[in-house]
Amino acid sequence: xxxxxxxxxxxxxxxxxxxxxxxxxxxxxxxxxxxxxxxxxxxxxxxxxxxxxxxxxxxxxxxxxxxxxxxxxxxxxxxxxxxxxxxxxxxxxxxxxxxxxxxxxxxxxxxxxxxxxxxxxxxxxxxxxxxxxxxxxxxxxxxxxxxxxxxxxxxxxxxxxxxxxxxxxxxxxxxxxxxxxxxxxxxxxxxxxxxxxxxxxxxxxx
Numbered sequence: 271x272x273x274x275x276x277x278x279x280x281x282x283x284x285x286x287x288x289x290x291x292x293x294x295x296x297x298x299x300x301x302x303x304x305x306x307x308x309x310x311x312x313x314x315x316x317x318x319x320x321x322x323x324x325x326x327x328x329x330x331x332x333x334x335x336x337x338x339x340x341x342x343x344x345x346x347x348x349x350x351x352x353x354x355x356x357x358x359x360x361x362x363x364x365x366x367x368x369x370x371x372x373x374x375x376x377x378x379x380x381x382x383x384x385x386x387x388x389x390x391x392x393x394x395x396x397x398x399x400x401x402x403x404x405x406x407x408x409x410x411x412x413x414x415x416x417x418x419x420x421x422x423x424x425x426x427x428x429x430x431x432x433x434x435x436x437x438x439x440x441x442x443x444x445x446x447x448x449x450x451x452x453x454x455x456x457x458x459x460x461x462x463x464x465x466x467x468x469x470x471x472x473x474x475x476x
Contacts, residue, residue: 278318
């Protein structure tokens with residue numbers, strides 16, 4: 271298979287030096303790409319801003335992006351030539367409505383920042399998936415199971431991985447995978463390379 275993988279955060283600039291982002295590192299997506307190549311697949315990795323350096327491997331193409339719109343554009347250009355997609359990236363839900371070209375000067379008093387919704391990258395890819403499997407992630411704090419179920423259906427995913435904010439920084443974390451038939455697979459106490467191997471197994475089964 272040729273697999274499209276998104277990884278890392280996005281940066282949504284409101285001026286030239288300030289931006290909205292998350293604590294995502296992209297490490298899981300990079301480990302997943304490494305595991306896929308090791309198992310004989312090829313990978314198109316669309317990677318947001320991160321200090322984690324992806325490996326240089328035959329069969330791994332890395333496309334660097336910054337914003338959610340950048341990530342969507344890269345994914346849409348790559349998706350027609352891929353057999354599956356897995357969205358591990360922590361794409362920002364919102365971006366500033368206006369981006370200042372320079373550095374916005376500090377002023378007295380409060381500042382209002384207007385935000386607009388970003389496109390949902392993995393849901394957009396799933397709209398044109400046909401028979402190709404698409405796997406997403408749901409990072410939730412409360413009511414995780416219900417949120418994961420809603421996202422699975424709304425985005426037309428084949429499986430969704432439920433994790434918590436702690437998984438962004440922890441070496442080992444607990445994960446749960448919700449399948450399209452409504453069943454769950456428990457993945458307790460996994461580091462990211464181990465979870466990556468589980469994800470390859472899941473993708474191959476689909």
